[in-house]
Amino acid sequence: MAAVLRRGVKLISSGSSQLLSGGCKHGRTSTLCISSSRPSSSKINVELDSSTGIAVMRFQNPLVNSLNLDFLTEICISLEKLELDKSCRGVILTSAQPKIFSAGLDILEMYGKNPEHYAAFWKSVQEIWLKLYGYSKITIAAINGSSPAGGCLIALTADYRIMADNPRYTIGLNETQLGIVAPFWFKDTMLNTVGHRTAELSLQFGLMYTPSDALKINLVDLVVPEEQVLSTATETMTKFLAIPGHAREISKSMMRKPVVDRLLSCRDADIKNFVSFISKDSIQKSLGQYLSMLKQKKS
Numbered sequence: 331m332a333a334v335l336r337r338g339v340k341l342i343s344s345g346s347s348q349l350l351s352g353g354c355k356h357g358r359t360s361t362l363c364i365s366s367s368r369p370s371s372s373k374i375n376v377e378l379d380s381s382t383g384i385a386v387m388r389f390q391n392p393l394v395n396s397l398n399l400d401f402l403t404e405i406c407i408s409l410e411k412l413e414l415d416k417s418c419r420g421v422i423l424t425s426a427q428p429k430i431f432s433a434g435l436d437i438l439e440m441y442g443k444n445p446e447h448y449a450a451f452w453k454s455v456q457e458i459w460l461k462l463y464g465y466s467k468i469t470i471a472a473i474n475g476s477s478p479a480g481g482c483l484i485a486l487t488a489d490y491r492i493m494a495d496n497p498r499y500t501i502g503l504n505e506t507q508l509g510i511v512a513p514f515w516f517k518d519t520m521l522n523t524v525g526h527r528t529a530e531l532s533l534q535f536g537l538m539y540t541p542s543d544a545l546k547i548n549l550v551d552l553v554v555p556e557e558q559v560l561s562t563a564t565e566t567m568t569k570f571l572a573i574p575g576h577a578r579e580i581s582k583s584m585m586r587k588p589v590v591d592r593l594l595s596c597r598d599a600d601i602k603n604f605v606s607f608i609s610k611d612s613i614q615k616s617l618g619q620y621l622s623m624l625k626q627k628k629s
C-alpha cells in the first residue's frame with residue numbers, strides 16, 4: 331500500500347487518492363498531502379502536518395459538497411488511511427466550498443433511482459457514519475458554512491464543533507422539511523449531543539439553527555469569526571492532543587460504542603428499511619417537490 335518515492339516521501343494510494351509525505355505542494359517539509367492522482371476530479375483535499383500530527387480534510391465537491399456515493403467513498407478511504415497513519419493524531423473536517431460546509435446527502439441519489447442504487451447509497455452513508463462516529467482519532471468540525479441534514483450529521487460525529495459566526499449559515503437536521511425522516515442513528519447522534527427534549531423538537535420541526543442558536547442548544551461548541559474557524563480548530567485540537575491519548579480514546583468509545591453497536595447489529599435491516607421508505611411514491615413525490623423548490627429558489 332505504501333511506497334517510498336524518495337527520502338522522506340511515501341506514497342499511499344487507493345482508488346483515485348494518493349498520500350504523499352515529506353515536502354509537497356506547500357514547500358513545508360512537514361506537510362503531508364492527500365490528493366487525487368487526477369487533481370481536477372478530487373472531491374477532498376487532505377493536508378497532514380507531521381510536526382503536529384494534525385490533518386485538515388477539506389471537502390471540495392462542487393457546488394455544495396452534497397454527499398453522493400463517490401464523495402462518501404472518497405472521504406471514507408481518506409479517513410481510513412489517516413486512521414492507519416501513526417503520524418496522524420487528529421483530523422479537522424472543513425469545507426473548501428464558499429458558504430457551505432455540506433448540503434447533506436445528495437438528494438439526486440435518493441430520487442428516481444432503482445432499489446439496488448438506494449441500497450448501495452445507504453450502505454455508504456452508514457459506512458461514513460460508522461467510520462466517523464467510531465473514529466479512534468480526534469475529530470473537529472470547522473463549520474465554515476451551512477450544514478443541513480447529512481452535513482449536520484457529519485459535524486455531529488466530531489468530538490468538537492466550531493462554527494463561523496455568520497447568521498446566514500444554518501445547521502440542523504431538517505429532514506422532516508423534505509418529507510423524510512432522520513433514521514434512528516441520526517436521531518441518536520443528535521440526542522447524545524443536545525439532549526432529549528431539544529432533539530425531539532428539533533427533529534419534528536426539522537429545525538435549522540443560526541450559529542448563535544446552535545451554540546445555545548450545544549449543537550456547536552464554539553462560534554468564532556469566520557476567518558478564525560480553522561486557527562481555532564487547530565488550537566482546540568492541540569488541547570485535545572495534550573490529553574493522554576489512550577485514556578481519551580477509551581472515554582470516547584465508552585460514550586459512543588452503544589450507539590455504533592446498535593447500527594452494527596441491524597445494518598441490513600436498516601438498509602431494507604431505507605430502500606422501502608425512499609421508494610414509496612409519496613416520498614419520491616416529496617423529494618421531487620423539494621428539488622423543484624431548490625431550483626425555483628434561483629429564478
Ligand SMILES: CCCCCCCCCCCCC/C=C/C(=O)SCCNC(=O)CCNC(=O)[C@H](O)C(C)(C)COP(=O)(O)OP(=O)(O)OC[C@H]1O[C@@H](n2cnc3c(N)ncnc32)[C@H](O)[C@@H]1OP(=O)(O)O
Binds near residue numbers: 396429430510604624
Ligand atoms: C417507520 C420508521 C420509518 C423511518 C425510516 C427512516 C429511513 C430513512 C429515510 C431517509 C433518510 C434520509 C436522510 C437525509 C438526509 C439528507 O441529508 S437530505 C438532504 C438535505 N439537504 C438539504 O435540505 C439542503 C438543500 N439545499 C439547500 O438548502 C441549499 O442548496 C444550500 C445548501 C443552503 C446552498 O444554497 P445556495 O448556495 O443558495 O445554493 P443553491 O443554488 O440552493 O444550490 C446549488 C445547486 O446545488 C443543488 N443542491 C443543493 N443541495 C442539494 C442536495 N442536498 N442534494 C442535491 N443537490 C443539491 C441545488 O439544487 C442547486 O442545483 P442547480 O440548480 O442544478 O445548480
